[in-house]
Amino acid sequence: MERENTKEKKFFVRKKVCRFCAEATEIDYKRVDLLSQFINERKKIVPRRSSGLCAYHQRELSSAIKRARVMALLPFTVLH
């Protein structure tokens, strides 16, 4: 019994809540400071498994980041 309990604890995962659903903020490609929280140090878009966003907001976010890149608000790579 005891063994099983420890096993359960080990696999306990906190339920993720999408930040944009919770705060009801709109994603806009001009909000650079917001978008830059979702790119990693290689300037890649952070995947859903680590951003914790819902599918809809991840989609909106990724297109916003891509728009911002075109407008030179965000870099495409670190090699520029």
Added chain:
Amino acid sequence: MMDVGYYETLYLTRPDLTEDELNKVQGRLKEAISNHEGEIFKSQKWADRSLAYRIGKYNKGTYHILVYKSLRSAVSEVEKNLRFFGGDVLRFMTVRIKEEAALRERAASESGAHEGGVQ
């Protein structure tokens, strides 16, 4: 029903653009929009920023924002004009925005609240 929409165009100009040259660009855009039964809600400078990457020989630029309501055909004319000023306008992007967002912009610019723009 005619095809009316709310649009927002953000365009990036080179940092050393004089006021005269900017007025020329903006005059052309204004004309393009009024040719297509449009109405400008907001036309102002958004920000001076250093660019995320070098464009041509520029590392800095000035962003200007234009919010308007017009026929869909106005967008291609606005973009054609921006392309015409290719040496001065480095980048541009037009997106369709929600009606509430557009009306909010109009209310904000009418009340004369000139905040530097959200970064």
